[in-house]
């Protein structure tokens with residue numbers, strides 16, 4: 605098995621390399637040092653008490669592991685509020701008392717047998733590109749990356765996110781590829797995580813459609829006979845460092861020290877086509893339309909009919925609706941910075957249709 609350390613660079617080095625190679629984030633993962641510490645909110649968001657007072661009332665799902673990506677993995681989960689989850693983070697021994705009677709999947713006994721901490725790895729705290737919270741993490745990406753999220757309709761309600769992840773040592777996000785062809789960053793505000801990545805070229809060695817993803821810590825040669833042909837990229841991501849995960853890179857992340865991170869998905873010039881082609885957002889949007897056709901159809905001006913909503917697949921409906929929204933937006937919206945992005949997005953969607 606080939607193993608490689610994920611390169612670690614300063615934000616200045618990153619800027620120079622990116623200027624020479626706009627595909628930098630897809631050719632390799634990167635750990636970038638020395639820019640996130642300057643975020644206006646960096647210090648505050650490292651404090652559990654601050655997070656509790658700011659976000660404690662939010663609904664939270666805590667799971668062990670974070671989610672499952674293999675048919676034999678078992679999941680236990682609870683629905684809770686973030687304040688109670690943070691009580692658990694401060695005092696994990698209180699798990700039984702905190703969640704007695706609240707198990708959504710599995711039970712306390714199943715949780716205890718699994719020996720994995722509960723992980724609230726999907727706390728959504730922004731819902732639109734205009735949310736002022738973004739000012740607290742500015743700039744979310746180092747120069748000269750230009751994110752295009754703000755120009756993509758419904759971006760923050762179609763799986764894409766800025767998430768807060770607070771976790772105990774041992775908390776696990778199993779190997780997976782993110783939705784929508786986005787590029788992801790995981791920024792460590794506190795504690796350390798260990799990340800293992802595989803490139804899209806090696807996906808076939810670590811993914812078996814019959815069972816799911818490889819466990820890099822316990823590779824099973826029966827289900828993944830060529831796993832040793834895959835190159836394993838690893839990094840320990842420390843406080844103040846940001847890990848970048850390119851489109852289609854599979855990643856497995858284990859919390860080593862009590863951790864506070866934020867993760868952010870983005871689209872830029874290098875992955876807009878991947879985003880446009882993705883079935884993930886289209887399926888989610890399509891299902892939303894199928895649930896409430898009147899709301900959408902009245903806005904779309906007769907280009908999509910009730911009969912089509914009943915017969916087309918959710919993905920197809922999602923794509924058609926998005927194409928209509930983009931067409932309308934490119935007419936009505938004269939903003940110089942969003943219009944070319946929306947036109948390019950529409951162009952990629954139209955190519956899919958032919």
Ligand SMILES: O=C(O)CCC(=O)C(=O)O
Pocket residue numbers: 670725769776777782788790797855857858865867
């Ligand atoms: O930090 C982690 O546990 C991994 C998070 C992640 O990969 C994701 O949210 O997609």
Ligand SMILES: [Fe+2]
Pocket residue numbers: 780781782788855
């Ligand atoms: Fe991920």
